[in-house]
Amino acid sequence: MFTKADALILGAAFISLVFSVSLWFGFLGAANKEAGLFVGLWVPSIITVGNYFRTRAGR
Numbered sequence: 001m002f003t004k005a006d007a008l009i010l011g012a013a014f015i016s017l018v019f020s021v022s023l024w025f026g027f028l029g030a031a032n033k034e035a036g037l038f039v040g041l042w043v044p045s046i047i048t049v050g051n052y053f054r055t056r057a058g059r
Helices: 004-025 033-040 042-057
Strands: none
Touching: 004 033, 004 042, 033 042
């Protein structure tokens, strides 16, 4: 079942992805590819941490 916590985790990951792409292509100013890569690494980290806490809550 898709819960409110799942939506929050996926929403945070999606916002991070959009922010990463905007940094990479320079939609918010000058393009900064290094910062775009750094923020892009947050996406799997957010999903992994969310999955960890979701499985811990199920115990």
